[in-house]
Amino acid sequence: MGGIWAIARHTVAASMRMKIALFFIVLLGVLTLGLPFAAEGDASVSGAVQSFLAYSIGAVSFLLSCLTVFLAWTLSSEIVGKQILTLMTKPLGRSQYVLGKWLGIIILDGVLLLFSGIIIYGMTMYIASREPRDEFDKHKLNTQILQARHASKFILPDFTAVADAQFEKNITEGVYANIEDFDEAKEKFRLLDYLQKRWRSVWPLEMRQFEFEDVRCDRSSPDATIQIRYESRVANYPPNEILQCQWYVGNRQKDTELYHFNRRDVIDRRHTLTVPADAVAEDNTLLVTFLNVDPSVPEGAMQHPATVIFEGDDSIQVLFSVSSFWSNLVRTLLLVMCRLAFLAAFAVSAATVVSFPVAALASLVVYTLAAMRGFISDSADWLYDEGVPMLLQTAIDNVFAASYFLIPDFSQFNGIENLVDGRNVPLMWVLLGIGKLVFIKTGILLLIGCLLFHRREVSEVSL
């Protein structure tokens, strides 16, 4: 460990003395201190805070990724500058050297991330202390942004039994009698899918109840609130593109308060209802009822026949505070750190076998692939269209599988979106980040780097 530590210290010292770290410190300082004055958002304080958080953490993450790749240069430069000849004659294992380099980069990243995190927190509080635009702005800032809220999804009813019964009925009635190559499983799946879609679609004058479990919010305080966030799709738009509907939150059967909302919502936008926490039952369940009934239409009159569709599982969420903004920020930065650890391992391992420009280029490619893995996967969907040769599908599938083995999906370890949205960055993400990204993938990369460097002749002559 002594050798690893000595190399790590030396790497940090090298980056400081060669002004690399200093340059990035100045850049990070200017960026995090200057952004609050540049990021205005939608002219509200809450918008400014959200813009600042999104841009500052994104920029810090990107700059530290560049620094990480750049610091791998210290390894290449020691090989090119031949300092490695002296180093490798000391009681220093080659693995210790590689690990020391990685540790040095990580330490520097960690210190700079901490430095940036403190400034980001300070500047967030500074922006939040500005005069809010209105009461809504103030309320949004305090309850929806400077919070770490857990988002619960509703429970989709199980329609399997209904689908099976419908299937049996269709058989009995001979509905499928004339169908060639009849596939029972496919038909059952179709029926189930239909029933689920039908349930998610609320026709005019219909009602739908969404049940949430495990809503462990603080109900002790009379000021405690929860948020119901929904985003629906509307078939057959009203002429003014405003959907008028009603919501009930609470469950009288479980002896909770029941809150009623008449809403006029702009279509295709996300909306939030703030509800006192006493709508949640003792068993931590919450019942949310949606009525596709226009409250402004007199009884007996016809309302506009718009169908409201809650398509995704997160189309309605219940949000409640579980942690503080500060701890949420820390977890977000820890996830950034996990990504940097992986990138550092790749850059260092690459630098053990190829020259710095090649190692840097490869590292940036991997960083981009990891950041865009979801997009890249989606872009390969055409492969599964009919008419694409099976051989091509298999070949590309295998290429993807091989690359996924090492290249992680950074979107799984990205807490910025949650932080900006005031949603909790789960500790589980951080633990997964440490486990999957740091221990497994980073570990594998460092192992490969150590093995390659062990085999390398550090004094090799190029002929």
Added chain:
Amino acid sequence: MQNDTLPVVQTVGLSKVFKDFWRRPRVEALKSLNLEIRPGEVFGLLGPNGSGKSTTIKLLLGLLHPTRGRISVFGRPPADVAIKHRIGYLPEESYLYQFLNARETLDFYGRLFRQHSRVRNDRIDMLLEMVGLQHEARRRIGEYSKGMARRIGLAQALINDPEFLILDEPTSGLDPIGTKQIKDVIRQLGDMGKTILLSSHLLADVEDVCDRVCILYGGQQRAEGEIGDLLADTEKTQITADALSPETIERIREVIHEKEAKSIDVSVPRGRLENLFLRIVRDAQSAKVATSGVGQAGAIPEFLGAATSSSEQIIKSLLDASNKEEVSKPLEVAKPQPREPSAAEQVVEQLLGQKEERPIVSPPASTEPDVEESPDSMPKAIDADRNIIDSLLQNIDKKTDKDK
């Protein structure tokens, strides 16, 4: 500690072929080298540029992998990290970190040996003093001259008090003072029992300090042996004396002609430029003339094995050391043996009879007289004279027997 019977380095059929990008053999840098370096010896690796000296060293250090053959260092493969605790290495160029200063450089390398901070700091102080850079310890290495960097390179090689020191072209880039200092250090480390492998194409460096040499050419071993054996010229005798009058010279001619029936060449010897240069520098240092370069070198640090009393004696100053060295060296090569007076002895007795022109005789390998004699070297010089004369007598006896 090392086993004295075990060679420090042993290579058997060691070959190295450098290959190109496509792994095609391009240059055979070393061909079947069989080498053995014994504990405590100063071993010279000689050869012109490209002869395979540095390749050999890099193979010994595990920086290159052999294409064929076997290497053991302290009985272990060179890649073994454990043996690195016992090795010090000065590469052909002092590849140091330009952004660190001398103290930080030595501190960094000391940390790799897991030395306690107190021990490390003490050693750094002693080594900086030894290489004469104690006053420049806070300057960045990037601002150093090549010679100064070379000295720090040597200091880093000694930070762990190595049993086996590998020096690749240690005097390259050094001025005559530096060269002399490095050679003195090598010699003294050798006296302390360190095993030293010295690679150089500067023949004088190797001749001055090495016990045994191996000469490489084109990656092949051309000669190997004790330096005395390789250089001895038994066909000639050299007599060196203080200035003699023409009459005395004529008498010597007559005596030698009478006893040996041989003629002699008489000439006035020239001093060496090195000695003149060193004397000027010593005078400047005595007068404390300011310089931004290297200061006066200090003694070998105690941690390297020098006892306190001897370290005071060793390298008091560069020139003191060089003066003593040149006079006292013959003491070690010749010891008086009691025996019957021979014809040769009679010749010498006649020579010694010239009290006002007492001759000093040295074997051919000896250097010319010092530029300046120090008072405390005089008694040794008289002893040396007698020993050298005895040695000469033996040579003359041998020659006489051979002639008979």
